[in-house]
Amino acid sequence: MKYFLCLGSNLGQKGRNLKKALAMLKKEGIRIIRLSSLYQTEPVEIPGQSWFYNQVAEVEASLSPLELLKLIKKIEQRMGRKDSLQKTSRKIDIDILLAGEKVVRTRKLVIPHPRLERRNFALLPLSEIAPDVVHPVLKAKIKDLAKKSGDSSVVRKIE
Secondary structure: OEEEEEEEEOOOOHHHHHHHHHHHHHHOOOEEEEEOOOEEEOOOOOOOOOOEEEEEEEEEOOOOHHHHHHHHHHHHHHOOOOOOOOOOOOOOEEEEEEEOOOOEEOOOOEEOOOOHHHOHHHHHHHHHHOOOOEOOOOOOEHHHHHHOOOOOOOEEEOO
């Protein structure tokens, strides 16, 4: 199944953290199909924190969405992330944005990501590599959602 993942880091060597997380996903059998550019993004919902580096990856995996979530959590923990419900700085954060055309609603996982259409730090990199993909709930193309997100936070392409 094809997935779109959003990777983010605002601690340490941010670009290196993203590369390490991608390498760890590959080592676990996740095939990286395409990567967006790297973006520097203003922290959302956590004022006063360091700015993030964000990147979106289109990947292919034989795992179910819940199995992929479990793998992602394992990678985040290996990279030093503490399980926390609070919005804090983090060395790595990996979110599942989309899982093909699947819609998942469980206590542990909601796909499409429940705030995707309001977050330019995910929408802009996603629209770079998948502008014509249709959001399975909103029935709108990603490029159109990016144009009308209403998110005024700063998102700069850096690479």
